[in-house]
Structures are given as C-alpha cells and as structure tokens.
Amino acid sequence: MDSRQQQSDKARKVFRSAQNSLGVEAVRLTLRLVSSMTPQALRKNPAGFVAKWHHEINGLRKKSKKAGQAYYRLERAIWLGRTVDDGLGIRPTMNGLWNDLYGAADMPKVSGVGDPIRLDPSPWSEDNDRESHKDMSTIFHFKATERLKKAEKEANKDFLTIDSLDELDDLLMESIADSLAGEAQKVTEGGGRDAIAEGVLKDPGALRYMRVPEEGACYFCIMLASRGASYRNKWTAGDADVRQFHPNCKCEAVPIFSNDYEYPPEVKAAVAAWKNFGGGNKQQFRRFMAKHQREID
Ligand SMILES: [Zn+2]
Structure with a gap:
C-alpha cells in the first residue's frame, strides 16, 4: 500500500x-x-x-x-x-x-x-x-x-x-x-x-493552509507559496495573503494535517527562491525572479 x-x-x-x-x-x-x-x-x-x-x-x-x-x-x-x-x-x-x-x-x-x-x-x-x-x-x-x-x-x-x-x-x-x-x-x-x-x-x-504553485508560476504566486509553507500556525497574521488568487491562476490550495507532511517540490523551490532572494519587497522580488528565469533559459 x-x-x-x-x-x-x-x-x-x-x-x-x-x-x-x-x-x-x-x-x-x-x-x-x-x-x-x-x-x-x-x-x-x-x-x-x-x-x-x-x-x-x-x-x-x-x-x-x-x-x-x-x-x-x-x-x-x-x-x-x-x-x-x-x-x-x-x-x-x-x-x-x-x-x-x-x-x-x-x-x-x-x-x-x-x-x-x-x-x-x-x-x-x-x-x-x-x-x-x-x-x-x-x-x-x-x-x-x-x-x-x-x-x-x-x-x-x-x-x-x-x-x-x-x-x-x-x-x-x-x-x-x-x-x-x-x-x-x-x-x-x-x-x-x-x-x-x-x-x-x-x-x-487542521494545522494550516498551503499554496502549491504550478510549474512556471509568476513571481507573485511563488512569493505567496513560499510564505504559506513557512507559516507554522493557521492564525498567523498575513496568512490571508496566501489565499489571494489572480485570474487564470492554477495554484492549488492544500490543507495540512500533520507535521510529517512533506512539501511538494514546487513549494520547496518557492521557499528556496525566496531564501536566495534574501528579502525585500514585491517589486524587487519580481525583478529578481525575471533575472533568475533568464539565467535558467
Ligand atoms: Zn498562481
């Protein structure tokens, strides 16, 4: 099984x-x-x-x-x-x-x-x-x-x-x-x-809510996905942001019930991207991701 x-x-x-x-x-x-x-x-x-x-x-x-x-x-x-x-x-x-x-x-x-x-x-x-x-x-x-x-x-x-x-x-x-x-x-x-x-x-x-971005998701969704995973508590302030979706967004909403839950690769990648970015505002992250994306291509 x-x-x-x-x-x-x-x-x-x-x-x-x-x-x-x-x-x-x-x-x-x-x-x-x-x-x-x-x-x-x-x-x-x-x-x-x-x-x-x-x-x-x-x-x-x-x-x-x-x-x-x-x-x-x-x-x-x-x-x-x-x-x-x-x-x-x-x-x-x-x-x-x-x-x-x-x-x-x-x-x-x-x-x-x-x-x-x-x-x-x-x-x-x-x-x-x-x-x-x-x-x-x-x-x-x-x-x-x-x-x-x-x-x-x-x-x-x-x-x-x-x-x-x-x-x-x-x-x-x-x-x-x-x-x-x-x-x-x-x-x-x-x-x-x-x-x-x-x-x-x-x-x-339920322990918390997680957002799983689709492959090739925009910087906005990656930013929110990286945050969702780092919240340890469903009452955390700002958690509502994680639940914002834009038109044509294919991010998934995932409920977490156990701390044994392993984050999907897309969420791990989002967390890593945010960590590499090292902090800043939304616009800075957008530029960082645009540059990062070009390097991969
Ligand atoms: Zn999305």
Whole structure:
C-alpha cells in the first residue's frame, strides 16, 4: 500500500485535475456567452448578462466546492484516520472518500469495501448564491461596463464613423471576453479553494493552509507559496495573503494535517527562491525572479 505521503500527493493531483477541468469549462462558457452578445446589449442590460453568466458559472463553482470538500475529507482521513461531516452525517469508508474525489474529477472509481471512518463536525457553512452573484456583478461592472462606457465616450469625442466604431467594438469585446473568462475561472475554482480555506480555519484538526504553485508560476504566486509553507500556525497574521488568487491562476490550495507532511517540490523551490532572494519587497522580488528565469533559459 502507498504511504500516507504518496496517497496525499495522488489526492492533490486528482483535485488539481478536477479544478483544471472546471476552470477550462468556465472559460469556454464565458467566451461563448460574451460572443453571443452585442456591445449594445451589454451596455443596455448588464444585469441581464450577469444573471445568465452567474447561472452558468455558479453551477461550476458549486462543483468545485464539492471537489474541494471531497479532497479535504480524504486528506484528513489519510493523515488523521478521521474525517469531517459533509452535512449528510454518513460515515464513509476510505474507498468511498476516494470515489467522491474521483467522481468530482470525472475519473473512474475504485471498488472494494472497508471500515467506516469516524466523523467530526462539519467546518462548512451553507453555500450562498447571493454572495457569488454580488461578486460577479462587481466584476462585470469593472471589467465590462466601465470599459464600454469609456469607449463610447471616446468614440463620441473622436466623431468616429459607424464602421470604425464597429471595429473598435470588436477589439474591445475580445478583450472584455478574455478578462471575464479569466475571472470566471477564478470564481469557479474559488469554490474549491474557499472550501479548503474554510475547512482549515474552522476545523480544529487542521494545522494550516498551503499554496502549491504550478510549474512556471509568476513571481507573485511563488512569493505567496513560499510564505504559506513557512507559516507554522493557521492564525498567523498575513496568512490571508496566501489565499489571494489572480485570474487564470492554477495554484492549488492544500490543507495540512500533520507535521510529517512533506512539501511538494514546487513549494520547496518557492521557499528556496525566496531564501536566495534574501528579502525585500514585491517589486524587487519580481525583478529578481525575471533575472533568475533568464539565467535558467
Ligand atoms: Zn498562481
């Protein structure tokens, strides 16, 4: 049988795969939805667009949340031999927990029976659709409405003809579509990341939260990943920074339940990069990483 660390590494990869598929789907749905709209329609009825957009993306966010909870419950069982209730109050088996995660990632399930695992109380609060709707309205306001208004104003000022205005609209719409797609990916994968963050915060069994950067991650993510690993305590001030994600970010959220947990190579590399840097601010680290990257190439 695999060691706890091997099982844990495997679970992290399955969760990443689930998150990735959901994120890709969020991008695809958003691009399709924006391309079905005219700039005039977006300007005239932003609330109508947000309602449709939220309807599609919120479903994916909920799937991501389920995947995050499945991953959290499995990780906890791997390291502590107990897990938390998901609200149903049913004691799962180890295979059952793996199958919940495999199901979330659309991967084939395993068979076999086992002993039921003991349950601790659920750390998760009720899901709130209204909150995600509010978040997406705000995103749309800044990423689309404001930009459309500004372009309209400038077009009026420059006395553009209808043709050149259409051309401007095409470019602007493309850029708006890309930025909304990135935001949709972030909202979607946020479902799982938030479930893990909330679990770590409210579950007395969790030690801390870690961020695992993807290969080739930007300096910002590497900086946050290096910090997350060095926090020994989930209450450490500034820990909230570690939970910031940018659009199209593929960093993973990982709950830690044991000090025997071995950091993945990506986190060790982030810690080493920060150590080599030797301290300074964000901009200095950005330049350091840019230079370091060139030396590797
Ligand atoms: Zn990232």
